[in-house]
Amino acid sequence: MSEKVLSDPILRVRDLQTHFKTDAGVVKAVDGVSFDLHKGETLGIVGESGSGKSVTNLSLMRLIPSPPGRIVGGEVMFHDTDLMSISDREMRQIRGNRISMIFQDPMTSLNPFLRVSTQLIETIRLHQGLSKRAARAQAVEMLSMVGIPKPEARIEQYPHQFSGGMRQRVMIAMALSCNPEILIADEPTTALDVTIQAQILEIIQRLADELGTAVIMITHDLGVVAGMCDNVAVMYAGKIVEKGTTRELFADPKHPYTKGLIHSVPRLDQDHQERLFSIEGQPPNLIGLPDACPFYPRCDSVMDICKQKYPASEDLSATRAVNCWLYKEHENKEAGLVEQR
Amino acid sequence: MSNNDDVLLSVRDLKLHFPIEEGVLFKRVTGHIRAVDGVNFEIRRGETLGLVGESGCGKSTTARAIAQLYPATAGEIVLNGSDLTKANAHDLLRHRKDIQMVFQDPYASLNPRMTVRDIIAEPMQIFVNRGLMSMSGTEIDKRVEELMEKVGLNKHFKNRYPHEFSGGQRQRIGIARALMLNPQLILADEPVSALDVSIQSQILNLLRDLQKEFHLTYLFIAHDLAVIKYISDRVAVMYLGVIVEVAESETLYDEPMHPYTQALLSAIPIPDPEVEGHRNRIILTGDVPSPDKERNGCYFYDRCPKRMPHCKENVPALKEVKPGHHTACFLYFEATPENVVRSAPQQEVVSRG
Numbered sequence: 001m002s003e004k005v006l007s008d009p010i011l012r013v014r015d016l017q018t019h020f021k022t023d024a025g026v027v028k029a030v031d032g033v034s035f036d037l038h039k040g041e042t043l044g045i046v047g048e049s050g051s052g053k054s055v056t057n058l059s060l061m062r063l064i065p066s067p068p069g070r071i072v073g074g075e076v077m078f079h080d081t082d083l084m085s086i087s088d089r090e091m092r093q094i095r096g097n098r099i100s101m102i103f104q105d106p107m108t109s110l111n112p113f114l115r116v117s118t119q120l121i122e123t124i125r126l127h128q129g130l131s132k133r134a135a136r137a138q139a140v141e142m143l144s145m146v147g148i149p150k151p152e153a154r155i156e157q158y159p160h161q162f163s164g165g166m167r168q169r170v171m172i173a174m175a176l177s178c179n180p181e182i183l184i185a186d187e188p189t190t191a192l193d194v195t196i197q198a199q200i201l202e203i204i205q206r207l208a209d210e211l212g213t214a215v216i217m218i219t220h221d222l223g224v225v226a227g228m229c230d231n232v233a234v235m236y237a238g239k240i241v242e243k244g245t246t247r248e249l250f251a252d253p254k255h256p257y258t259k260g261l262i263h264s265v266p267r268l269d270q271d272h273q274e275r276l277f278s279i280e281g282q283p284p285n286l287i288g289l290p291d292a293c294p295f296y297p298r299c300d301s302v303m304d305i306c307k308q309k310y311p312a313s314e315d316l317s318a319t320r321a322v323n324c325w326l327y328k329e330h331e332n333k334e335a336g337l338v339e340q341r
Numbered sequence: 342m343s344n345n346d347d348v349l350l351s352v353r354d355l356k357l358h359f360p361i362e363e364g365v366l367f368k369r370v371t372g373h374i375r376a377v378d379g380v381n382f383e384i385r386r387g388e389t390l391g392l393v394g395e396s397g398c399g400k401s402t403t404a405r406a407i408a409q410l411y412p413a414t415a416g417e418i419v420l421n422g423s424d425l426t427k428a429n430a431h432d433l434l435r436h437r438k439d440i441q442m443v444f445q446d447p448y449a450s451l452n453p454r455m456t457v458r459d460i461i462a463e464p465m466q467i468f469v470n471r472g473l474m475s476m477s478g479t480e481i482d483k484r485v486e487e488l489m490e491k492v493g494l495n496k497h498f499k500n501r502y503p504h505e506f507s508g509g510q511r512q513r514i515g516i517a518r519a520l521m522l523n524p525q526l527i528l529a530d531e532p533v534s535a536l537d538v539s540i541q542s543q544i545l546n547l548l549r550d551l552q553k554e555f556h557l558t559y560l561f562i563a564h565d566l567a568v569i570k571y572i573s574d575r576v577a578v579m580y581l582g583v584i585v586e587v588a589e590s591e592t593l594y595d596e597p598m599h600p601y602t603q604a605l606l607s608a609i610p611i612p613d614p615e616v617e618g619h620r621n622r623i624i625l626t627g628d629v630p631s632p633d634k635e636r637n638g639c640y641f642y643d644r645c646p647k648r649m650p651h652c653k654e655n656v657p658a659l660k661e662v663k664p665g666h667h668t669a670c671f672l673y674f675e676a677t678p679e680n681v682v683r684s685a686p687q688q689e690v691v692s693r694g
Binding site: 048049163165166193194195196197198199201202220221222223224225226227246247250251260261262264265266267268269271275276277278279280282283 | 395396507509510537538539540541542543545546549564566567568570571591594604605606607608609610611612613614615616617622624625626628629
């Protein structure tokens with residue numbers, strides 16, 4: 001894991017901001033998100049619904065429907081290319097080819113009118129310019145790699161003839177068919193049963209290792225993160241509140257939200273607990289949020305400064321960063337209100 | 342199973358088959374989906390029985406059959422000593438008061454055109470309208486307000502509509518509605534699976550507090566084994582319309598017996614990288630088969646990593662293997678006639694002379 005940290009990142013996201021215009025006001029769905037992704041790394045992005053984890057990833061693929069959405073600021077460096085400033089045509093060369101994506105719902109992300117073969121071969125030919133025959137051979141090979149029995153026969157079938165888990169395998173095969181450098185998996189197992197979830201996660205992990213693909217794993221399930229990811233970023237109300245290696249973050253969560261999140265999940269390997277820890281209150285409405293810490297109304301260690309200003313990211317170590325005034329106490333005392341950024 | 346007095350509900354050999362119809366004008370039944378295919382369990386007064394299984398295993402159908410939302414194809418549902426499947430309409434109405442449901446989707450289970458007050462009051466309103474109960478409007482109002490406070494809602498919001506509430510708050514409304522008639526048994530069908538992690542723990546704590554206060558009995562359905570473990574006293578594991586294992590919650594998690602339970606437990610990711618790094622996962626192959634034909638062998642045979650030849654020919658009965666620990670698996674008992682529900686029809690045996 002250490003060499004993954006040392007190499008240059010293949011993806012650098014800096015201060016990404018995506019806003020949605022609604023009748024009620026502007027929703028800052030992603031509000032200044034920064035992270036790095038290295039070759040072969042598996043990065044987990046966790047958060048509750050509405051925290052902006054999916055929008056972050058749709059933004060870096062430039063798949064935000066506009067209007068109402070708009071990427072207002074930030075840069076996304078993929079190697080030396082800024083994905084935010086290239087043309088749509090150039091973006092299409094990258095999307096699905098060098099960066100590809102698996103979505104949550106395998107029922108709706110395949111075209112029900114087309115055979116699986118048509119959909120898979122089309123993707124491969126579009127990006128790799130292979131002949132029909134060669135593309136077909138590769139498609140069959142991909143299907144057998146993701147563990148679909150009798151791929152030569154199954155490839156001629158329509159999506160409805162596949163079960164949920166099998167469809168998700170087809171999606172993975174399609175996403176990996178062009179040998180992408182980055183695979184973005186947006187809640188890939190949420191719609192599936194646990195025994196099938198275990199199969200799918202195992203496939204993603206094995207293929208990512210074999211092909212050297214970096215994976216961004218978006219999920220709300222802390223268990224999935226603990227089992228699969230090297231590093232984790234925790235999102236709340238459009239911001240990353242804490243980053244770290246999975247081990248560090250679970251062993252010693254710093255941000256009060258992360259702490260609450262980890263402790264409020266009932267665990268299979270613990271004895272009967274008397275009472276679950278719970279974070280009281282609800283996630284905030286993202287319209288017209290003040291420049292304060294969005295978590296302060298629910299936080300049990302809230303201070304005055306939390307209500308006045310959002311803390312800048314504080315690096316605790318080479319791998320660890322947190323956005324919380326608790327870890328900025330020195331500055332906090334010195335200036336009362338701190339000038340940052 | 343020991344003392345009959347403290348059994349609130351007993352379900353015996355419950356079957357629920359949905360017909361598969363074909364044809365446009367003249368429908369004919371071409372087969373059956375065996376959603377629930379012979380389920381036996383008991384719920385004791387004041388306990389929480391967790392019912393767990395993957396999608397399509399029949400856990401929700403079981404709950405709905407208990408609530409008499411679907412008529413049972415066969416079997417008995419005995420509540421407080423009377424069989425609901427044979428009760429007449431009048432008796433059934435009285436029994437319905439004792440069984441209430443909390444549903445999975447807090448968005449779909451509340452009528453968007455009704456105010457919160459009307460939603461929570463509706464179960465009682467029905468009984469009042471039919472003359473089975475007498476309560477004035479102000480009494481009902483008072484009860485609604487009292488329940489709203491009990492479930493953690495501000496009582497001044499009673500004239501608002503469901504869309505003004507978040508998912509967690511809506512689930513609280515659904516819980517208040519279920520409590521309105523002071524039921525004995527609450528069937529909670531995946532009540533937290535649509536909620537975010539931080540809200541989920543609030544609702545789980547609330548359900549536990551209410552159970553203590555009102556001496557409720559829960560049948561708690563979930564696919565999340567960690568949630569089930571937290572809330573349940575005993576757990577029943579379902580697969581393909583049958584129960585494969587029942588045990589005290591701690592026992593089931595410490596020493597699962599049925600190969601399906603073992604695989605299910607090992608498939609759950611644990612939110613701790615230290616633990617995850619050292620786990621041996623049993624990864625099942627294949628999907629859950631379709632429940633559209635009668636099975637003459639173990640229901641788990643196709644995916645079982647420990648299957649034996651005679652598992653294919655005989656359906657194991659749910660047997661008490663250790664005190665309080667029931668399982669339906671031939672690894673723990675012989676396939677003798679008393680341990681078998683049914684067997685494959687014997688081939689013509691060529692044994693003449």
